[in-house]
Amino acid sequence: MALRPIVTAPHPLLKQVSKPVEMVNDATRALVDDMLETMYAAPGIGLAAIQVGIPKRIITMDVSKEPDPPSPLVLINPEIVWSSDTEQSYEEGCLSFPDQYAEVDRPASIEVKYLDRDGKAQVLKAEGLLAVCIQHEMDHLEGVLFVDHLSTLKRSMILRRMGKAKRLNTAAE
Ligand code: GNR
Ligand code: NI
Numbered sequence: 750m751a752l753r754p755i756v757t758a759p760h761p762l763l764k765q766v767s768k769p770v771e772m773v774n775d776a777t778r779a780l781v782d783d784m785l786e787t788m789y790a791a792p793g794i795g796l797a798a799i800q801v802g803i804p805k806r807i808i809t810m811d812v813s814k815e816p817d818p819p820s821p822l823v824l825i826n827p828e829i830v831w832s833s834d835t836e837q838s839y840e841e842g843c844l845s846f847p848d849q850y851a852e853v854d855r856p857a858s859i860e861v862k863y864l865d866r867d868g869k870a871q872v873l874k875a876e877g878l879l880a881v882c883i884q885h886e887m888d889h890l891e892g893v894l895f896v897d898h899l900s901t902l903k904r905s906m907i908l909r910r911m912g913k914a915k916r917l918n919t920a921a922e
Contacts, residue, residue, distance in 0.1 A: 750782050753787050754801070757911070757915070758894065758911050763889075767806045767807075767889075767891075768804055770806060773867065785811075788844075791844050795886045806827070808890070812882055827886075828862050829861050830860050831860040832856035833856045836854045837881070841881065853899070859874070859876075859880050
């Protein structure tokens with residue numbers, strides 16, 4: 750297992766559309782394990798493979814809260830098969846936008862089909878934070894970021910703050 754560096758905005762990789770996994774094999778599982786380790790270390794509740802530079806349709810998640818035990822979830826080639834008309838608003842963050850948060854509206858409940866880490870087909874119905882997280886991660890597979898759901902004004906404010914933070918970082922290095 751290994752920690753992998755997380756790609757931060759603005760980076761062209763984050764706009765890339767990820768490719769389906771053709772076969773779930775040991776190499777896939779090795780990447781999944783690295784993603785889980787990287788996600789927990791960040792710490793984050795979700796991670797898409799493109800955030801560690803790999804354009805494959807793989808996401809890892811864990812929305813469990815202490816003192817509950819960890820509950821890692823791996824979705825390969827996920828597809829939303831149903832989503833509710835009712836939306837919910839949630840203050841989202843993204844490991845590729847450190848320290849930036851904004852309210853995003855999305856369907857409140859969804860049903861998603863995917864392959865698990867053994868390559869077995871699964872269906873999952875989700876609501877609340879899990880539904881938010883799955884949709885946020887699935888956006889990454891299409892090169893869509895949470896800021897793309899915001900008004901132009903809010904998006905440019907966040908992008909400007911990201912630019913500033915990056916310049917400060919480069920100056921300090
Ligand atoms: O760690 C994360 N927290 C989070 C909070 C609210 C809505 C979505 C997320 S996902 C984010 C990790 C991440 O960037 N995944 O792509
Ligand atoms: Ni994200």
